[in-house]
Amino acid sequence: MLTDPQLDVEGLAGKLGLTGAQVRAALDQLADLRLLRPSEVEAPGTPSGALRPVDPRVGLPALLRYYESVQQRAQLEFERRQAEISGMLAQFRDESAEDSQLERLLGMATVQARMEELVSSVRDELLTFAPGRARPAASLQASRPDNEELLARGVSMRTVYLDAVRKDRATVQHAEWLTGLGCEVRTVPALPLRMLVIDRQVALVPIDPANTLKGAVQISSPGVLAALVSLFDQTWSDATPFGTPTERDEEGLTRQEQELLRLLGQGYTDEAAGKHLGVSLRTTRRMMADLMDRLGARSRFEAGLLAGRRGWL
Structure with missing residues (x-):
């Protein structure tokens, strides 16, 4: 592109022995590296709307500075996270104590058992973030007795799913059944993590939101719970009630x-x-x-x- 600026995608593909798709992928990568930009002034013979290469004497040093700034930001973010984690560890350093406010639950069997225990003890309110793909119909059906029992006791239940589940027939039927019993269900395009908050006193969140198989953390710290409930309320206010047409x-x-x-x-x-x-x-x-x-x-x-x-x- 530096030596033959008149070449378009087809011309580049022919000269380099590549397919058009390969050339476009390479152009995308060069653009991501800020080594290509749209041509503001078209040179004679240059195709309309073409991308022009940045002078390497300018672009490559700028790319190095960009990588350096990314590294610096990453280091600052790491240091900030490190301080937060150190503060949390200091606060919950004695996890074996009876009044510990943070408990790690390792293994899915342990998490499932604790979740069943906590849900059975709900008195007033159950808040849920349910990210991920739609659950199998059999799993949804198996959860009905517990949900029905909670709603019959007058427990307030609010659940947020992803917009994607609106296209799953089993989930739609389950949500309609829940709302018919008094549960409130809404959806959003994306959720930050899987979460369960019981009576605003206890919460379960994944140890690693990207891999829930690693286990969960049970939290009873009032400060952390207040933040999680605030996150839920903000997400809830932006969510769309289930059954409302997609806008x-x-x-x-x-x-x-x-x-x-x-x-x-x-x-x-x-x-x-x-x-x-x-x-x-x-x-x-x-x-x-x-x-x-x-x-x-x-x-x-x-x-x-x-x-x-x-x-x-």
């Missing part, structure tokens, strides 16, 4: 599509973005292909540019 903004985007664009703009892979949204990799790629088609984009980089110009990001 689109003035650009025709659903909240799920907006969240997908935001995640990909932050550097998430298709697989990671799909996991965050509770949809399959195939669905994620289909959604992205549809967005690119609506934007008239031929590459991820071009889609990002056009989405930014239209105010989609």
Whole structure:
């Protein structure tokens, strides 16, 4: 591109012996590295809307400075997290004490047993974040007796699912059954973690939100619980009641599509973005292909540019 600026994608592919898809992928990578940018002034013979390479004497030193700033930010974030964790460990250093406010539960069997124990003891309120894909119909059916017993006792139940479960027939039927008994169910495009809050006195959250198989943490610290309840209330206020039709903004985007664009703009892979949204990799790629088609984009980089110009990001 530096030596033959007149070459378009097809020309580059022919000269390099690559496919058009391979060239576009390489252009996306160069754009991510800030070594390509849209041509503001088209040189004679340069195709319309072409990308131009940044002068390596400018772009490569700038790239090094960018990596250095990323490293510095990561170090500052690490130090901040380290201070937070040190403070928490200092607060809960004696986990063996009877009044410990933080208890690690290792193994799914242990977590499940504790969850059943806590849920059976609910007196007034149960708040739940339920991220991930839709549960099997048999699992939903098996949970009905406990849910029915809690609601019959007058327990207030509020649950937040992902928007993705609206397309799962078993989950829709289960949610309709719950709401019929008095439970409130809403959905959002993405959730920060799996969470269960009992009577605003005890909470269960994963040790690692990215891998719930590692176990959970039982929390009874009033300060931490207040923060978790506040997070729930804020998410709840932004959520859409189950049964309400999916709305689109003035650009025709659903909240799920907006969240997908935001995640990909932050550097998430298709697989990671799909996991965050509770949809399959195939669905994620289909959604992205549809967005690119609506934007008239031929590459991820071009889609990002056009989405930014239209105010989609």
